Amino acid sequence: MSDEGYSLEELMALIRKFVQDRDWEDFQKPSALAVSASIEMGELLERFQWLSHKEIADLLKDDRYRESIADEIADVIVYMLRIADTTGIEPTSAILRKLKKNEEKYPVDVWRGKIPDKIRKKKLMTR
Numbered sequence: 001m002s003d004e005g006y007s008l009e010e011l012m013a014l015i016r017k018f019v020q021d022r023d024w025e026d027f028q029k030p031s032a033l034a035v036s037a038s039i040e041m042g043e044l045l046e047r048f049q050w051l052s053h054k055e056i057a058d059l060l061k062d063d064r065y066r067e068s069i070a071d072e073i074a075d076v077i078v079y080m081l082r083i084a085d086t087t088g089i090e091p092t093s094a095i096l097r098k099l100k101k102n103e104e105k106y107p108v109d110v111w112r113g114k115i116p117d118k119i120r121k122k123k124l125m126t127r
């Protein structure tokens with residue numbers, strides 16, 4: 001897997017230029033971007049709806065299905081990077097800081113192979 005050599009900051013700059021070239025900055029306020037990111041996440045979920053893990057794994061061998069998943073992942077990430085850009089939050093630092101918080105919250109020696117009870121209970125309630 002390749003990331004094509006771009007940093008998150010470079011991708012943010014490319015996306016910012018795309019927006020500026022179209023004079024869309026006034027439309028792209030953080031709340032509108034968050035709504036859009038959520039809609040794009042819905043589009044991603046729609047491609048998984050009612051499918052088993054096995055069916056999804058099989059479908060991912062199909063180039064058209066795989067590309068549709070990649071497109072929705074890109075849509076979500078683009079909007080998330082725009083939110084970071086328009087709020088002045090540096091995404092790499094935010095991710096690293098949050099990972100550190102999660103490491104402290106879920107130490108490996110306690111949580112390896114386990115999921116928090118809250119999630120487990122929700123899963124049981126939906127069966």
Ligand SMILES: [Mg+2]
Pocket residue numbers: 040043071072075
């Ligand atoms: Mg989309």
